[in-house]
Amino acid sequence: MSESATLLDLSLTRRILILASVVLGSTLYATTLLVASTLLPQMQGTMAATADEIAWTTTFNILATAIVTPMTGYLVTRFGRRRVMLVCVSGFTLATWLCGQADSLETVVLWRILQGGIGAPVIPLANAIVLDSFPRRQAGLVSSIFGMTVVLGPAIGPVFGGMLAEAYNWRWAFYMIVPAGVLAAVALRLTLPADRPGIRIPLDWTGFLALATAIACVQLVLSRGQRLDWYDSPEIILETCLAVLAFYVFLAHSLTTARPFLNLGLLLNRDYALGMVLVFIYGMVNFTPIVLLPSLLQQHAGYPDSIIGVIVGYRGIGGIIGFASTLLIGRWDPRLGMGIGFGLLVVSGLWLASLDLNVGVEVLLLNAVLQGVAVGIIWVPLTVMTFRSLESRHMAEAMALFHLLRNIGSSLFISLSVAEIIQATTMNYSRMTELVTPYNRVLTTPGLMGGWTIETLPGLAALSREINRQAAMIGYVNAFGMYTLASAAAILLVLLARRRPRPA
Template sequence: MAEAAASAGGEAFEAVPGRAAITFCVILAVVMQALDTTIANVALPYIQGTVAASQDQINWVLTSYIVAAAIMTPPSGWFAGRFGRKRVLMVAIAGFTVASMLCGMAQSLTEIVLFRLLQGAFGAALVPLAQSFLLDLYPPEDRGKAMGLFGMSVMVGPVLGPVLGGWLTENFSWRWVFYINLPIGIMAFVGIMIFVRETVLEDSKLDWTGFVSLSIAIGALQLFLDRGEQLNWLGSSEIVIELMVCLGAFYVFLVHIFTTDNPFVDPKLFLDRNFTIGMVFIFIIGITYLASLALLTPYLQTLMGYPVTTAGIVMGPRGLGTMATMLIVGRLMGKVDTRALLVIGLVITAWAMWDMTGWTPEVSQWNIAVTGFIQGAGLGFLFVPLTTVAFQTLPAKMRGGATGLYNLSRNIGSSVGISIVSALLVENTQVNHANIASYVTPFNRAFESGAGRLLDPTSGASRALLDQEITRQATIIAYSDDFYLMMVMSLLAIGLVFLLKGSGQKSGAKDEGEDYAVVVE
């Protein structure tokens, strides 16, 4: 690619041959990655049946992808500089496409989790590299339009993912939610190979000790969370080992970044109050958003008996709400204090979660769609303002590393959130089952005058039906408990807003006239 200027410092931008074609191919790569963040959600119950996985195990299909993407996002910039941006992007597209095909052909839980890890690892570089290509393709006066197009392509996932995934699963097979990436990947790969020229290589070094120790810590933490409920937490030697590995690797990481000259993560980043609080903030958002999506799929399809296409359709408005409010927020930025926008977003999100705590399997499709739209609207009030306020007081030279760390925090929040709510769902269902069953006795007159009159306690079939209904009621309560937890987290996050510096309190927000853009996947 004919390299355009890298900053807004007044350089002349040359006309790039095939700019429209390059833009189209880069956007295709973003759309492919964005779709895979949500398209598999509605297919999870079908995948679960095929690979014979339990309720908590099937969520590994989601968390493995997110964790791999989280680990590989920070070093993607180094790979691009060391081996060439075009070459790395082509490898990422090819690897992502091949991993998608392998996911579609998987025959066991182990296989699909392994292939999802590969998919996440290759897909991590797609969004940040695509954004950097677009920034270099267009002069400063056109970057706003380019970033608008980029943002819309990122939002394709939440909008079309559930609907398209539901349609493919019902009309073909769950495997097609992965196979759909093949034509998109081929078009993007061929287009970039033809139209894009390679960038100048940089002789830079990666802090491998910091990268490897952080990766091990994240991987061990995810194993600890994913398998803890199944193996009785610290009662299992495996879980104890995973916890010790996580803590040990994280200790090595912390000691190393404070004692080396060029660390993988610059510890000076955490001296900036806005950025540090923003990291915590985006971690909480990661928990509340993707974890709620992971809960909705089994709720709609298992408890409510929705066909997969219907489940996808009623989940679709969530992305529309985000897209609509992001357009509104874009006009409000600079006119309204970003902290006020954040409070609005958190209150809207908390209200949506509160409404979901009162759901039962009899809730209407309209209620589900409207609540989803409102939750998505809350997210739209959070993403752009939070990104802006988190980076506004950082020196420009530190923003490259900060971007990767910021998105790492969001991804870890998502994977940790899914693991936590899944474990709580299983545990609370068991607790609620025991509590409800304790009232099903011959001495409970309410039971005797209700279900006891319809069921014969001496019949095995009647006892099985009764146990099934108790389990159903216990599961409904467990879901409500999870939604309540996410509501509380959203409300508690409001306290973080008042620790942020407002838009009028910038310090060092720009160095030497540099512009910047932050990846929000």
């Protein structure tokens, strides 16, 4: 009897408890994805580290997650879903507690690596368990419930983490996860059915090491490229060359060996291949506003951290509305649901690109809700369309690749957006300051310059700050334009999806 058949043979109550357990575990892991970004200033002061050094706590966590995620399929085949899920949630909870206990930069980086690596299989495996625990006709409903973890976790993590860090210190942002992690591990132990005997298959070390090297190099390029001035740095050039070479080795080996680390034959399934492209774009546009808006509002618009946290939190409210909407939209053609969701993202991107530095809170709150509704609506039809014609035995491996591409898309687009902001700020600041001369009549006309003047050093300094703010705003507008174009491109790809599923 297959493992999926075992899950379907359980009572409805047992399956609902399994759903609640895996949703809790995956939500906790998703919460930590962005929570560390709000803690970096406090952690930097505690560890007496430079900005570049403290950034390794995030960089290595992302690296460990990206490297281990593709191993989900192998681990499930070798050890079973229940055992892997229990070990990952328990290990992740322990690593999170150790992060709060860390007293040096080296130890916090080490525990962040463990946290990302051992917890990496949680989300793809939880997603696979959810889909296999219920009949395919209920895939939309359970995907909607599970999808909240993907959207709400990163949205609520920085909010509650920032509040605890402000009230106590950064360690409590990690401690808040531990009790819920223990509860999730106990619930999984009690609800998940026993595993069938694992299959002792050898690990394809060549494929695994080649893919791990390629992913690690790509993530290093994306994480460190901006600080090292991209391809003016020998390190970035070396990492790019290694990534290309390692990925070529992985492809050549996977296409010629009998038992590859990852089954690339899954990409011959049209629904799955298209879903991989769409989830890559979904990853690009999902987290980008969460990362860009706080820096814009704090550094250039003068918003306090508390208000920024509320704005991010409203995106979670929109996500709940979006997922609730899928209870109706899920009955429709998946193309229609994805088209509506990406269309709303286009609207939100155009709206963001039209803002200026005098934007009011109510506008930002409404836009955040719109973003949340959009990503909530997209997730369910995207998941259903991608996996509707795959066999259950491929689910864990296919789901691991699905979430890996989502994470890589996020890292790539955030790096490109930040690079565009910095480049546009520098270029536009240089161009605008060329006009600040005594020969510019506008600058010497009484009544036109307001509180700025070029006749005193304090006046010049104030004018320089204002020019920098406006130059930065141009960079953010460009980044939001890229966000809009990516969302619009996804709408065109949605049209390639099949209307009805083929039999599995």
